[in-house]
Amino acid sequence: MMPSVSTMQGEAQPPCQVTCPIHQDVRGYIVAVARGEFSEASKLIMETNPLPSVCGMICAHPCETKCRRGQVDEPLSIMALKRFVVEHADHGSPKLQGESEQGQKVAIIGSGPSGLTAAHDLAKMGHKVTVFEHENAPGGALRSGIPKYRLPREVLQRDLEAIIALGVEIKTNTELGKDLTIGGLKNQGYRAILISTGLPLSRGLRVPGIELDGVLLALPFLREVNLDRQKIQVGKRVIVIGGGNVAIDVARSALRLGAGRVHMVCLEAREEMPSFPWEIEAALEEGVQIYCSKGPKSILGKDGQVTGLECMRCTAVFDAEGRFNPSFDKGEVSVIDGDMVIIAIGQASDLSFLKDSAIKLNEGGQLLLDADTLATSEEGIFASGEVATGPGSAVEAMANGRKAALSIARYLTGRPLAVAPPAEIELGELSPQIIDKIKRLPKQQMPALAVPERVQNFVQVELGYDRASAVREARRCLSCGLGTEYIEEECSTCLTCVRICPYGVPIITASGSVDIRVDQCQACGICVNECPAKAVILKQYQDEEVIERITTAIANASRSGVRPLTVVFWCSFSAYATGDFAEFVRTKCPSNIGILTIPCVTKIGIIHLLKAFELGADKVFVVGCPEEYCPYKESTSWARRKVDRAKKILDDVGLGAERLEMFNLPNVDIEQEEVLFKITQPAKQTQPDPLNG
Amino acid sequence: MIVGKQKPLPEIREMIADYGNILILGCGTCATVCFAGGEREVDILASSLGIAAKLEGKERVTTKHTVKRQCEWEFLDEIEEKVKQADAVLSLGCGVGVQAIAERFPEIPVLPGLDTLFMGMPVEEGVWVERCVGCGNCILNQTGGICPIARCPKGLINGPCGGYRDGKCEVDPTRDCAWVLIYERLKKMGRLDMLHTSQPLKDYSKMGHPRSITR
Numbered sequence: 001m002m003p004s005v006s007t008m009q010g011e012a013q014p015p016c017q018v019t020c021p022i023h024q025d026v027r028g029y030i031v032a033v034a035r036g037e038f039s040e041a042s043k044l045i046m047e048t049n050p051l052p053s054v055c056g057m058i059c060a061h062p063c064e065t066k067c068r069r070g071q072v073d074e075p076l077s078i079m080a081l082k083r084f085v086v087e088h089a090d091h092g093s094p095k096l097q098g099e100s101e102q103g104q105k106v107a108i109i110g111s112g113p114s115g116l117t118a119a120h121d122l123a124k125m126g127h128k129v130t131v132f133e134h135e136n137a138p139g140g141a142l143r144s145g146i147p148k149y150r151l152p153r154e155v156l157q158r159d160l161e162a163i164i165a166l167g168v169e170i171k172t173n174t175e176l177g178k179d180l181t182i183g184g185l186k187n188q189g190y191r192a193i194l195i196s197t198g199l200p201l202s203r204g205l206r207v208p209g210i211e212l213d214g215v216l217l218a219l220p221f222l223r224e225v226n227l228d229r230q231k232i233q234v235g236k237r238v239i240v241i242g243g244g245n246v247a248i249d250v251a252r253s254a255l256r257l258g259a260g261r262v263h264m265v266c267l268e269a270r271e272e273m274p275s276f277p278w279e280i281e282a283a284l285e286e287g288v289q290i291y292c293s294k295g296p297k298s299i300l301g302k303d304g305q306v307t308g309l310e311c312m313r314c315t316a317v318f319d320a321e322g323r324f325n326p327s328f329d330k331g332e333v334s335v336i337d338g339d340m341v342i343i344a345i346g347q348a349s350d351l352s353f354l355k356d357s358a359i360k361l362n363e364g365g366q367l368l369l370d371a372d373t374l375a376t377s378e379e380g381i382f383a384s385g386e387v388a389t390g391p392g393s394a395v396e397a398m399a400n401g402r403k404a405a406l407s408i409a410r411y412l413t414g415r416p417l418a419v420a421p422p423a424e425i426e427l428g429e430l431s432p433q434i435i436d437k438i439k440r441l442p443k444q445q446m447p448a449l450a451v452p453e454r455v456q457n458f459v460q461v462e463l464g465y466d467r468a469s470a471v472r473e474a475r476r477c478l479s480c481g482l483g484t485e486y487i488e489e490e491c492s493t494c495l496t497c498v499r500i501c502p503y504g505v506p507i508i509t510a511s512g513s514v515d516i517r518v519d520q521c522q523a524c525g526i527c528v529n530e531c532p533a534k535a536v537i538l539k540q541y542q543d544e545e546v547i548e549r550i551t552t553a554i555a556n557a558s559r560s561g562v563r564p565l566t567v568v569f570w571c572s573f574s575a576y577a578t579g580d581f582a583e584f585v586r587t588k589c590p591s592n593i594g595i596l597t598i599p600c601v602t603k604i605g606i607i608h609l610l611k612a613f614e615l616g617a618d619k620v621f622v623v624g625c626p627e628e629y630c631p632y633k634e635s636t637s638w639a640r641r642k643v644d645r646a647k648k649i650l651d652d653v654g655l656g657a658e659r660l661e662m663f664n665l666p667n668v669d670i671e672q673e674e675v676l677f678k679i680t681q682p683a684k685q686t687q688p689d690p691l692n693g
Numbered sequence: 694m695i696v697g698k699q700k701p702l703p704e705i706r707e708m709i710a711d712y713g714n715i716l717i718l719g720c721g722t723c724a725t726v727c728f729a730g731g732e733r734e735v736d737i738l739a740s741s742l743g744i745a746a747k748l749e750g751k752e753r754v755t756t757k758h759t760v761k762r763q764c765e766w767e768f769l770d771e772i773e774e775k776v777k778q779a780d781a782v783l784s785l786g787c788g789v790g791v792q793a794i795a796e797r798f799p800e801i802p803v804l805p806g807l808d809t810l811f812m813g814m815p816v817e818e819g820v821w822v823e824r825c826v827g828c829g830n831c832i833l834n835q836t837g838g839i840c841p842i843a844r845c846p847k848g849l850i851n852g853p854c855g856g857y858r859d860g861k862c863e864v865d866p867t868r869d870c871a872w873v874l875i876y877e878r879l880k881k882m883g884r885l886d887m888l889h890t891s892q893p894l895k896d897y898s899k900m901g902h903p904r905s906i907t908r
């Protein structure tokens with residue numbers, strides 16, 4: 001396995017990592033997927049993400065919006081790749097740092113993503129964490145809000161179990177304010193308390209007809225559906241008020257519960273809707289009808305039962321100062337008929353548990369917090385997640401929980417709470433000239449259930465990538481910032497790199513030196529093995545490691561004593577990584593063949609080929625991908641040049657050029673036997689290398 | 694810059710046959726730029742010789758080093774220790790470098806790994822061409838900036854000869870006739886009149902060896 005490619009300290013980071021609220025090493029795990037190293041990918045994900053399975057399915061994935069591949073064609077499907085890793089890798093058990101000497105009792109109120117992240121982090125630091133949860137099962141809005149067709153509960157359970165395995169205790173059916181008090185917790189010896197109670201209340205509407213039968217609020221509705229409390233009866237024609245993610249979840253859930261027709265009504269124009277665009281698409285596909293730029297005027301009824309919604313046109317959602325302050329054209333009224341209205345216009349906190357406490361609130365009636373440390377006005381009490389920040393996404397709540405955990409840890413060990421966050425440098429944008437030259441690679445589509453199969457039940461809609469599409473999708477990553485490192489003192493300014501880079505990355509500077517622009521480099525590696533001064537190295541693939549790996553491959557292959565001893569330099573992407581094939585090579589490959597994966601044949605140097613012979617190989621193969629599938633340009637021709645020169649040397653030293661062969665796979669899905677035949681057959685005719693007597 | 698080419702491997706093997714411990718010395722300037730003897734070539738050569746030695750059943754130790762420029766004694770100081778350990782230095786610098794090493798370390802054999810070829814420039818990636826022979830008496834001002842001595846195989850200073858065909862040289866029809874190039878360039882400059890006077894006989898004594906200058 002190749003060493004991990006995690007970001008080095010102090011280097012500019014790719015935008016995906018900078019944008020991710022919990023700074024996942026996105027690039028690192030995607031590159032690992034591209035190489036077929038799924039366990040390595042899993043390790044990188046778990047290092048910073050306590051809810052990897054959940055995030056693989058419902059994350060708001062702001063990283064994708066900033067992905068630099070998006071400047072070329074479409075961004076990477078980062079979330080889908082995370083899901084793939086979680087579903088396909090061996091994870092190993094979570095690393096416990098063990099109970100620390102200074103481990104202290106911490107109480108966390110609320111088991112949503114924020115509370116769980118804080119619990120995870122504090123437990124890993126050795127503290128004794130108890131999470132108190134009002135509902136009958138942990139997970140917060142992940143369980144009570146997000147419908148199962150987006151997040152199956154066994155997925156949530158998988159992440160919960162890993163957190164519990166760290167020693168976190170979760171007590172359900174326990175409500176702060178009713179079963180517990182802050183003072184009581186302190187008396188029980190909890191040295192710090194974190195309030196992460198989310199926004200459990202649904203906002204209502206002040207319109208005529210609100211009291212009618214058949215008018216529901218979103219969160220209680222979703223809670224009933226999701227917590228299987230009782231079989232909910234939905235109307236035949238359901239109207240959902242709201243344009244956010246919660247409204248969409250309500251609408252799609254109502255469809256699945258048997259509503260013949262679901263209409264959504266929102267203030268915003270289509271492009272202003274706060275919901276994720278992919279959620280809106282899915283709802284439309286399933287037949288939800290969305291009425292935009294409409295506000296509720298009154299709920300109509302007959303005999304105490306809802307019959308429809310009277311709407312007026314919303315002319316603007318925000319006022320001149322950009323505040324939410326909708327204005328309406330009261331003259332333009334329309335009626336949508338229906339027998340059930342579900343209101344999904346926002347969530348609010350419930351701080352009633354603070355009644356008798358001294359914890360201070362701000363003017364808006366929310367918790368008064370120190371923005372840097374998340375400390376409340378009372379010592380040892382902190383708050384995180386949506387109760388602290390207002391509505392947001394799960395991963396933001398997680399990041400906030402992590403921030404609180406760090407403050408709490410400092411508090412518990414008597415250190416000053418506030419520390420400056422590390423400065424982050426983000427890689428610059430790709431330049432238009434470079435974008436023009438990057439190969440376009442289509443995004444791998446996510447397979448999904450057909451609409452008629454979806455709307456009958458709560459089965460998960462998105463099916464997830466298989467190995468081949470995951471590897472292909474991961475190959476689209478531009479490995480931003482992970483390309484070359486240029487050592488100016490070594491450079492002879494021969495300008496070779498300037499001349500040969502297929503993307504035009506190296507440039508001549510005003511002072512006459514060369515600059516291989518790290519933020520533009522595509523990491524193909526062509527210049528690395530061409531630079532005559534060895535002034536360019538690849539951050540993820542250096543000579544010493546390669547030679548070490550050749551040594552290991554040869555040692556493994558020679559253990560069997562079978563000749564000819566064969567070394568195969570195999571492109572780790574595509575066919576090799578797509579799974580079954582790698583498995584085949586692993587299990588059925590003759591024992592005299594040592595396989596060495598390389599991130600594209602462009603990274604082969606003549607010295608690597610010669611080293612294999614020097615170390616005793618009888619026969620060496622270089623196997624590349626089909627050119628049209630390679631994300632890089634000119635990969636085959638540059639690799640071929642090196643192979644040809646090495647062949648000439650082999651002739652000159654008397655070993656014979658025929659000992660070295662290179663071929664490209666004719667296509668990705670080629671018959672496995674056929675590929676292996678090419679490697680095993682000619683090798684059989686090779687005389688043992690006299691070097692290896 | 695000076696352009697050279699690595700000698701064929703069999704020739705190098707023959708040259709080093711009598712030595713067991715060799716210092717392969719690269720040059721970080723011209724020889725690097727023309728891919729004949731930079732740090733990468735030093736690696737490749739060391740590995741190739743290693744394989745060859747094993748095949749011959751010989752014990753051979755190779756040490757690798759690349760200096761900034763072999764043609765300056767001061768840059769050679771850093772290899773003193775390595776030179777002491779070696780039986781011979783195999784230089785991947787130009788002929789100047791080889792001699793500089795020989796002068797700096799009089800007691801050790803210095804073997805030329807390159808054939809030094811010419812003063813020239815790259816015209817495309819991997820292709821170098823000769824442009825100047827260092828005649829000591831430059832006439833480029835009169836020949837449209839194109840040197841007939843370096844670029845005409847006959848070195849004619851009043852060309853072309855009668856043998857050129859379709860703008861190509863009779864000695865090597867794959868190459869442009871230098872004098873046709875001169876004509877075309879002068880035409881572009883509007884200075885064909887420069888061809889009306891013939892060049893006086895060239896003073897080749899300025900090319901007499903060895904030459905030197907003092908600042």
Ligand SMILES: Cc1cc2nc3c(=O)[nH]c(=O)nc-3n(C[C@H](O)[C@H](O)[C@H](O)COP(=O)(O)OP(=O)(O)OC[C@H]3O[C@@H](n4cnc5c(N)ncnc54)[C@H](O)[C@@H]3O)c2cc1C
Pocket residue numbers: 058059060109110111112113114115116132133134135138139140141142145146147174175176177196197198199200222245246249353384385386387391392393394395397
């Ligand atoms: C329907 C819906 C869909 C969503 N979809 C997405 C999505 O697709 N992607 C995304 O990123 N985000 C989504 N979100 C937002 C995301 O779920 C929230 O940002 C996140 O859950 C907030 O985390 P939290 O830990 O702050 O609070 P919560 O998840 O709300 O957890 C708070 C927990 O505290 C408990 N609690 C409250 N009061 C008490 C008390 N007094 N005593 C004990 N326990 C208490 C609650 O029962 C709850 O379990 C969605 C939210 C909803 C409601």
Ligand code: SF4
Pocket residue numbers: 014015016017026027030066067068069076078476477478479480
């Ligand atoms: S191309 Fe890869 S490294 Fe660059 S932003 Fe996208 S996912 Fe991150």
Ligand code: SF4
Pocket residue numbers: 486490491492493494495496497498506514527530531532533534535536
């Ligand atoms: S190829 Fe190497 S030596 Fe030449 S300019 Fe580029 S970095 Fe410098």
